[in-house]
Amino acid sequence: xxxxxxxxxxxxxxxxxxxxxxxxxxxxxxxxxxxxxxxxxxxxxxxxxxxxxxxxxxxxxxxxxxxxxxxxxxxxxxxxxxxxxxxxxxxxxxxxxxxxxxxxxxxxxxxxxxxxx
Amino acid sequence: xxxxxxxxxxxxxxxxxxxxxxxxxxxxxxxxxxxxxxxxxxxxxxxxxxxxxxxxxxxxxxxxxxxxxxxxxxxxxxxxxxxxxxxxxxxxxxxxxxxxxxxxxxxxxxxxxxxx
Numbered sequence: 001x002x003x004x005x006x007x008x009x010x011x012x013x014x015x016x017x018x019x020x021x022x023x024x025x026x027x028x029x030x031x032x033x034x035x036x037x038x039x040x041x042x043x044x045x046x047x048x049x050x051x052x053x054x055x056x057x058x059x060x061x062x063x064x065x066x067x068x069x070x071x072x073x074x075x076x077x078x079x080x081x082x083x084x085x086x087x088x089x090x091x092x093x094x095x096x097x098x099x100x101x102x103x104x105x106x107x108x109x110x111x112x113x114x115x116x117x
Numbered sequence: 118x119x120x121x122x123x124x125x126x127x128x129x130x131x132x133x134x135x136x137x138x139x140x141x142x143x144x145x146x147x148x149x150x151x152x153x154x155x156x157x158x159x160x161x162x163x164x165x166x167x168x169x170x171x172x173x174x175x176x177x178x179x180x181x182x183x184x185x186x187x188x189x190x191x192x193x194x195x196x197x198x199x200x201x202x203x204x205x206x207x208x209x210x211x212x213x214x215x216x217x218x219x220x221x222x223x224x225x226x227x228x229x230x231x232x233x
Contacts, residue, residue, distance in 0.1 A: 003161070031219065042121075042208045042223030043162075056219060091162070106221075108162040 002026060004109035006092050012115045013082055020078045021112045025094030032075050033106060034067055035091040036060065043091055049075060050097075082116045089113050119144045121211050123224035130199045131232050137184075138194045138227045140209030146170075148214040151185065151192045152221070157205040165207070168192065196229075204231045 005024040013019050025032050031050050035043035046065070047057045051072035061067070064082075069075040079086055095106040120143045130136035142151070153165040168176045168185050175183050180200075184193045196203055209224040 033219065035221075040225065042210075042225050043221070044223070045220040048219045058220070105164050105167075110159070110161045 004092055004094050004107050006090075006109040006112045008112060009110065010113045010115075012117060015084060015116055016081055018078065018080045019082060019114060020076050021090050021092075021114075023075045023077070023092030023094075023109060025074070025092070026107055028096075029094035029107075030072070030097040031095045031106075032069055033093040033095075034075070034077050035093065036088045037091055037111070038088045046077075046090075079114070082114075084116045087114055087116045119146075119211050119213065119222050121209050121222050121224040123209055123227050125227045126225070127228045127230070129230040129232060130196070132199055132201060134199055135195060135197045136199055136229065138196075138207050138209075138229070140192045140194070140224060142190050142192065142209070142211050142222075144190070144211065144213070146213050146215060150212045150214065151183075152210040152212070153181070153183070153192075153194045154208045154210060154223075155203075155205045156208065156226070162208070166194065199231050201231050201233060204229055 007022045033048040034046040037043040045058050046061050047067050049069040052069050064080045067077045089111040091111045093106045093108040122141045149170045151168045154162045155165050156162040166176050166178045166181050175185050180197045182195045206226045206228050208226045210221045212221050
């Protein structure tokens with residue numbers, strides 16, 4: 001399978017703990033995106049990378065959230081001191097270099113479900 | 118800020134029939150992209166169809182077509198000859214072109230049920 005891969009698919013954590021999600025984009029896709037989706041809502045943009053550079057961040061990405069893409073390949077999204085409001089599905093997506101600006105499709109992973117108890 | 122509204126939380130259609138999903142959006146931009154995405158249960162979101170705002174011709178992809186009304190800021194999706202595999206959440210999304218943002222703004226989605 002050469003699609004966008006996300007791990008873990010499901011995570012249950014206690015409030016106050018830290019969690020980390022990993023995303024492996026489609027090979028040779030330079031752009032990588034993180035979105036958050038809660039029940040009954042559409043995805044909300046969090047951040048995106050072009051190669052290793054984080055070029056855009058949403059105000060939704062509070063200081064408890066950090067995303068990295070150190071070598072321009074896989075990315076991690078860490079949430080520190082989790083709160084119940086962080087419970088959501090975290091979607092990763094990738095696209096070729098020109099991304100949406102050239103009308104390129106972005107490809108989504110299956111998402112990582114986070115439940116904070 | 119741009120917003121996308123999908124006024125139909127749920128829709129149902131009989132297999133082989135046609136259904137139309139509604140989407141309206143608010144923007145002050147003149148150039149932008151609009152998208153419809155499909156999200157089957159427990160599966161990844163996939164692009165169904167895309168429309169560039171500067172194109173007057175409505176986009177079509179096999180059984181999927183759109184009715185793009187720029188002045189009305191309306192972007193509906195028509196699914197013809199509905200199939201059981203079309204059952205999913207459908208999201209309308211907007212992306213501005215100016216400013217270099219890669220952000221997609223999504224609506225809340227419409228759950229489509231296809232009855233055999």
